[in-house]
Amino acid sequence: MTFTVEVTDRSLGQVMRIADACGAGTDQAMSLSTSRPASLVTAGRADDVVQDSDTATAEEIELAIG
């Protein structure tokens, strides 16, 4: 089963903390990846994306410098 959650960078930390509490990284049946859209067409929340923070998660940093 696959779930897709779309959040801004500002909220990503909270999502990662929830995933952490649910066993991501220790539960063999669970994997989690993050990605960034190359473009976005939306009627709402566009300002949220434009004004979003650009903070990476620790996992993104670690993968980036691998």
Add this chain to the structure above:
Amino acid sequence: MTAGKVSAMFVAGSFAALGLASGTLHLLIGAMIIAPGFEPFSRVALGLAHGSRARRRGLIDIVKGYGALTAGGAGGAVLCAIFGDGWIDAGVGSYLPAEALQRYFSTTTWSSGIVAVLGGAAGALLLVVNRRVLTAGVMVALALIPAFALTGMAVVGGEWGLAGRALGRGALDAAVVTVMSTIVFWWHRRTAHRRTRV
């Protein structure tokens, strides 16, 4: 560090050696940009700040990457010995005296220490804000690539004093960059990450 990145470090070392031996600054800058030399230290720093396995992998990457870079520098010195006027003299005229670059990158000053402090912090901040590609600019500011390449050149040329000074300059940059990056990652963990484990 993958074989491709290790190879890039070796090639960068050779570029840097030829730049140092011929007094050609743009060759040095090219070497600084193509070498993925910031990543190993930032990996160690990330591991220290987060208590993760990244620390051990970073140390291995430092040995592999900077070993390849130093070997590349030695390879460049061999080319200079064959085609030029000596191990650390390419024997070709350029817009800078060759010894000017060698002297600069084997000398530690207060300003080089400040640059290392700022560079270490800037590089880690760029990773935190997902601007990894811009760390090439940090590598241009730091002396890591030319200092370690010069170490390799000086070792094969038997210039032990020069090798020691260049290694000292590179080691200082490496240590300061690691400390500053650790501070930035620790701060990021406290303010944005806020998780007990990674």
